[in-house]
Amino acid sequence: MRTFRYERASTTSGAVALLAEAPHGAFLGGGTNLVDLMKLDVARPDLLVDVRRLTSDRVEELSNGGVRIGAGVSNSQLAADPLIRRRYPMLSQALLSGASGQLRNLATAAGNLLQRTRCPYFQDVTTPCNKREPGTGCSAIEGHHRDLAILGTSPECVATHPSDLAVALVALDAVVRTEGPDGERVIPMTELHRLPGPEPQRDTVLRHGDLITAIDLPPLAFAACSYFRKIRDRASYAFALVTVAAAIDVVDGVVRDVRIAFGGVAHKPWRAIKAEELLRGGPAGEDQFRRAAEAELADARPLAGNAFKVPLARNTMVRTLLELLEGPR
Amino acid sequence: MSTITPRAMGQALDRLDGADKVRGLARYAFEHPVDHPAYLFPVQSTVAVGRITGIDCSQASGQPGVLAVLTYHNAPRLSTEDGELRVLQSDEVAFRGQIVAAVIAETSEIARHAASLVRVDYEGRTHNVDLRAEVPGHREHLRVPNEVLPLFPMDTAEGDVDAAMASAAVRVDEVYSTPWYTHNALEPHTTIACWTEEGCTLHLSTQGVTGIQAGVAQAFRLDPSQVRVISPHVGGAFGSKVYPRADVVLAAMAARSVPGRPVKFALTRQQTFSLTGYRPPTIQRVRLGAGSDGRLTAIDHRSIEQTSKLKEFAEHSTRATPSMYAAPNRGTQQWVAELDVPTPTIMRAPGEASGMFALESAMDELAIACGLDPIELRIRNEPDTHPQFHLPFSSRNLITCLREGARRFGWEQRDPTPRARREGGWLIGTGVAAATYPVLRLPGSKATIRADANGRYAVLIAAVDIGTGTRTALTQVAADALQADVEQIDLRLGDTAYPPAAEEGASAGITSWGAAICAAADQLRQRLATEHGGTVPADGLEITADTPENEYLKQYAMHSFGAQFAEVRVHEETGEIRVPRQLGVFACGRIVNPKTARSQLLGGMAWGLSMSLHEQSVLDLRFGHVVNHDLAQYHISSNADIGAVEVHWIEEDDPYVNPMGTKGVGEIGIVGVAAAIANAVYHATGIRIRDLPITLDKLLPG
């Protein structure tokens, strides 16, 4: 492990200022991803600014009926929060389907969103990887990519974003509040993560030194009956092959509104805009769900080793919506 | 051979070291307190095969806190022919991940960082890491391996398989494969090495202190008495800690280069994937020929697997086949392919775990082809005597296990039609398979018993307890051998200061060590009676005895048997697989301690599930290494994957195996599970999976 400095600031602006002067520094949340990557020599920060206790660790109701999640709220605490469980159950389910109890106790909301890909080559400095070392090539495309992306890939990178929480947040139209050297910003979750394109080294639209301070959830009444379904290779403690976060508002057999996002399929949480548009205003039923899923996945460009994700994503989306139709579980 | 009367044996004693382990008082190798330790971190090759053309250590050596950097230029010359142990002896690289240099430093962090600064240049050559059954040019690399156990020749043949197959009314001829499995003991391979004037002391995590002592002594040209190996507690091993590997030798080398300082070395999880062995992948062809009544006329089982170019290791996957079913025409053949890979090693039930997946899947396919219940098929093919050795079995209760399991599992109600049961989107199926494991006795154990006048007995043997409960079970054996209470026994193991012992392996621990203890106890009693009038003299009495030969080995075939049942659910739309229920019934002789034995069998069954559905070391053919080399990516069944697991056994009284009547419980629990689950998956879905692991993509509807 390389030597690094460790600092704590007393204010968020202090933390931002510390990092602004350290081009190779990083914020430290729970450290469950960053510290692992430092041990593997994948992340090489020379300064860690610990923000775990600096950002809010509270979940608060907003005056518009929405909910604000402090960036420092632990994954466990967030999953157990009564407000979240009641209003946005899929969020709680997403968190509980991720990692392990111990990890969730340590991991923060902001850190979860900014965890790096689990592509095996990214985590192994002895193999080429465009995300880790731009220009060296992508080892996954012709190697092991069973878990990797089928949508929005580029010739440079086919990684997926591993966060389950982010998928639920994208479906819920959450926004991320940041404080950075250039001031405060509000970034929609759908725009936080990027597609790899020719610059896979950039996971998100954040700039160096941008500190996530909170995540805001807008009010969404029908999300009280929402569902997060995670398909993985073992029953627990595994990253997603495919996830679906969904909420649907059906009145008299007609879809008034619907929210669908996929995880495990792209470099970012994949909001199923096309599927949603097809479903909105139409009848709710298995055939419609299937057609909508197929439309959303029509652009999928899987590789040899992950082609199964296309039917898996389709079937999972259909099943998730059907289970929501059948009422609260 | 006289048998001993069970009094302590059969009691479900708590582990004698259980409380210490729970409290954290039981010390594992790396925790042994030492003064002023230095730390070691290896540099591993990034090519699979080639030659080192240059090593630049200047940056690493210049780091504050670095004590030394070892390479093949400055490492001590070793005297060993064991390719795995010849670490840093030349510029040749034989697999990706081989140790090519190592840094010794004041802290493990400094050592690790400095290791990343060592620059190694290679002249790479084309490598072959791809195990295949049929590739032009591949056959040259195949050869029949040397025997693993003299009792079981690599190839066997009787009758005319081809002719019998040609005339068989029903035939099965299929290819099965198992992947590369990695052990992943909770406690990684760890060593503390220290040299003094007298020699070398190693605290390490091992399955056999005596074997390590011999290997290290030879490598460093020492007398074995100059190497002391201490291993009181081991946090899992599963075969990966039987043979000494490069890590031990490297730690000893490193300690020699920093005289007077102990060197601590713990492999990272990633390193264990290339440095500590694995179960080699196998490709197996099974041919079964039978009459329409299901009676087998031919069994043929051939297997290809891999070994390294440094050292041969053969997973004898066809070993169990000749012991299973009566068929006049039989053949088994075993090949290894020498590839540019790390050397595989023993993993729980080496041979049986992989081989019985193929054989017992094929038996299920045969039952379906014959329209017979799979249990009935096995009953019809039950042999009277051992088919290959033509000896009676010392005890054989396969059919009892199958019947007892069927009764407990509720097999009778089963509708054999595939895809017949559905519940809330899940297809449900059940499957059965047989299990077996030979009763083995490893040579080279001695036990010393020291009786004192107060009625206490010190029992000394350099056996190890790898977490299985050996310490407790052997104490029970010693108590019965001495006709004493457990409280009178002070068993000491895990140290070469005690008489030598065979490694913990082959489910032979209790048999090999227990027989030595019984022999010593016998002699002790005789000496007391003949020389001391039956009472222990004031200054005590000490006896040392070897594990005796078993005269019955020439008269009987000795095997454990079992039956594995599984219920499987497969989601119709996602292919997800769940195993809500496993049930095993075993016939493995006397159970010394029902509590620890149950844990062994249960652990084996859980691992069997893991082997069936989850585990797979994914090899990147271009680079030649396992890419999913950590526990986030290499999946082992989680708690949520394990459903209800029932473990039962049949009471067996086998006077021929050893004085205790034990047959071993360490390995048989894993055997047959994969076939039972694959057979259940077929029953649930109508899809036959012949390539492990069974993952959801293989069952996903299009």
Ligand SMILES: Cc1cc2nc3c(=O)[nH]c(=O)nc-3n(C[C@H](O)[C@H](O)[C@H](O)COP(=O)(O)OP(=O)(O)OC[C@H]3O[C@@H](n4cnc5c(N)ncnc54)[C@H](O)[C@@H]3O)c2cc1C
């Ligand atoms: C074995 C294992 C299994 C896992 N399984 C899952 C899973 O199934 N699903 C899942 O979703 N996750 C899973 N995780 C990932 C886990 O959820 C993340 O490691 C965790 O959420 C990261 O949170 P953290 O606070 O520890 O982040 P850290 O490791 O501290 O930081 C991660 C990144 O976020 C940055 N950062 C942290 N806080 C801020 C902030 N306030 N503002 C700006 N940047 C910040 C850091 O600089 C760093 O780049 C798993 C992890 C492990 C180790």
Ligand code: SF4
């Ligand atoms: S998919 Fe992306 S992260 Fe993975 S090897 Fe390719 S470039 Fe690197």
